[in-house]
Amino acid sequence: MIQVVLPRNLQLLAGVGRVVELEVDAPVTQRTILDALEAKYPALLGTVRDRVTKQRRPMIRFFACAEDFSNESPDAPVPEEVTSGKEPFLIIGAIAGG
Amino acid sequence: MSGVRVLVGTRKGAFVLTSDASRKSWKVEGPHFAGWEIYHVKGSPADPNRLYASQTSGWFGQVLQRSNDGGKTWEAAGNDFQYQGTTGTHQWYDGSPHPWEFKRVWHLEPSLTDPDKVYAGAEDAALFETNDGGQTWTELSGLRTHDSAPTWAPGAGGLCVHTIVLDPADANRMYVAISAAGVFRSDDAGKTWRPANKGLRSNTMPDQDAEVGHCVHRIAMHPSRPNVLFMQKHWDVMRTDDCADSWREISGNLPTDFGFVVDVNSNEPDTVYVIPITSDSHHFVPDGKLRVYRSKTGGDDWEALTKGLPQKDCYVNVLRDAMDVDALDPCGVYFGTSGGQVYVSADGGDTWDSVLRDLPGVLSVEVQTLK
Numbered sequence: 284m285i286q287v288v289l290p291r292n293l294q295l296l297a298g299v300g301r302v303v304e305l306e307v308d309a310p311v312t313q314r315t316i317l318d319a320l321e322a323k324y325p326a327l328l329g330t331v332r333d334r335v336t337k338q339r340r341p342m343i344r345f346f347a348c349a350e351d352f353s354n355e356s357p358d359a360p361v362p363e364e365v366t367s368g369k370e371p372f373l374i375i376g377a378i379a380g381g
Numbered sequence: 382m383s384g385v386r387v388l389v390g391t392r393k394g395a396f397v398l399t400s401d402a403s404r405k406s407w408k409v410e411g412p413h414f415a416g417w418e419i420y421h422v423k424g425s426p427a428d429p430n431r432l433y434a435s436q437t438s439g440w441f442g443q444v445l446q447r448s449n450d451g452g453k454t455w456e457a458a459g460n461d462f463q464y465q466g467t468t469g470t471h472q473w474y475d476g477s478p479h480p481w482e483f484k485r486v487w488h489l490e491p492s493l494t495d496p497d498k499v500y501a502g503a504e505d506a507a508l509f510e511t512n513d514g515g516q517t518w519t520e521l522s523g524l525r526t527h528d529s530a531p532t533w534a535p536g537a538g539g540l541c542v543h544t545i546v547l548d549p550a551d552a553n554r555m556y557v558a559i560s561a562a563g564v565f566r567s568d569d570a571g572k573t574w575r576p577a578n579k580g581l582r583s584n585t586m587p588d589q590d591a592e593v594g595h596c597v598h599r600i601a602m603h604p605s606r607p608n609v610l611f612m613q614k615h616w617d618v619m620r621t622d623d624c625a626d627s628w629r630e631i632s633g634n635l636p637t638d639f640g641f642v643v644d645v646n647s648n649e650p651d652t653v654y655v656i657p658i659t660s661d662s663h664h665f666v667p668d669g670k671l672r673v674y675r676s677k678t679g680g681d682d683w684e685a686l687t688k689g690l691p692q693k694d695c696y697v698n699v700l701r702d703a704m705d706v707d708a709l710d711p712c713g714v715y716f717g718t719s720g721g722q723v724y725v726s727a728d729g730g731d732t733w734d735s736v737l738r739d740l741p742g743v744l745s746v747e748v749q750t751l752k
Contacts, residue, residue, distance in 0.1 A: 290440075290441075291416070292440070293441060295416075325457075326457040330442050334460075335463065376441070
């Protein structure tokens with residue numbers, strides 16, 4: 284099971300807690316994680332990435348294992364710790380404002 | 382027993398206020414969608430318990446919410462707003478071409494007869510329609526592909542369709558207002574559009590009388606007299622008596638004719654309300670005084686309404702969708718400010734009460750009169 288941590292606004296929108304668990308078939312990548320997230324919680328369609336281009340929204344960041352993967356290829360494998368469920372995949376609203 | 386439900390959209394959530402017909406004691410529910418910008422909440426005239434809300438965020442994009450029980454519970458509807466066909470460019474602030482991009486829904490206008498049918502005015506300027514209660518949206522692309530559209534440029538708030546007015550006497554006729562392109566009218570239910578800005582003058586354009594390019598802030602109609610529309614433009618308050626074929630200025634004795642809101646008394650089609658704002662560079666009320674101005678003559682002759690409103694040290698703005706009227710007698714008038722206050726007059730504007738003082742900045746106010 285992949286663990287995904289959602290920002291508060293998306294927790295409320297999807298009606299879930301801070302962490303959601305997803306079954307993701309290999310290869311586990313940003314794209315397949317987000318595909319599984321949107322399939323399980325359709326209310327999140329368009330909120331993390333563009334519905335058509337599938338590009339990450341500009342003020343969303345992806346962190347895991349204390350690293351920033353936001354600008355990695357969406358098709359690159361995520362770390363083994365995420366794939367094994369040992370570490371979560373974090374979806375973060377970027378810092379903005381004061 | 383009749384009453385009113387007031388739907389307030391703010392920069393950090395939505396609030397629902399209810400009262401009986403006395404409009405003196407209020408129950409406040411919210412914030413709904415806390416932390417999100419709620420550009421607009423509006424109910425269906427055909428089913429008052431059906432509400433739609435535009436929920437938007439710079440982080441998370443556009444969400445469309447629907448309620449079937451008058452705002453007690455909500456469900457996310459469809460948020461797939463795609464422009465039809467190949468999109469070209471419009472003009473950017475510096476005059477350069479800029480690609481059309483969907484950003485958010487500014488205004489929702491439910492059909493007068495069908496609770497599942499809603500029009501949505503979007504930024505970048507486009508009009509969408511749903512016929513299934515918000516699950517799917519289709520662009521009425523005749524507006525965005527109008528011949529003049531490549532010349533449209535954004536106002537300070539963006540290039541947006543912020544006003545949609547449906548003609549209750551003609552199901553095929555509708556109007557939209559775009560900042561900063563102007564008014565457009567359709568006589569075929571939104572398929573094709575033509576500019577309707579004759580008589581407007583704007584010194585922000587090289588040709589002050591151009592057919593397109595005016596920064597119209599708001600238009601309003603009384604349902605019993607759909608050929609008459611009132612307009613608050615960037616500068617100037619205007620009126621048409623011929624379905625927007627031509628406009629004339631009615632600013633008269635207003636202290637300033639800059640502003641955002643305009644609305645019409647539900648019982649008196651020639652009683653009009655505006656809230657003058659100092660200028661385009663000073664987006665707050667003049668002289669530190671919050672004054673609603675009322676004309677009982679359809680314009681030109683205006684009186685200041687001040688009882689119950691702050692008359693010193695007040696520097697708030699009232700945005701374009703943040704005023705509405707109810708259908709009771711006497712007519713109730715409602716508005717919300719950038720400072721988070723919601724004011725109500727239960728006597729057509731003669732006196733005002735502050736219902737809420739400390740909300741986030743108010744983006745929109747809509748009123749439902751409940752039977």
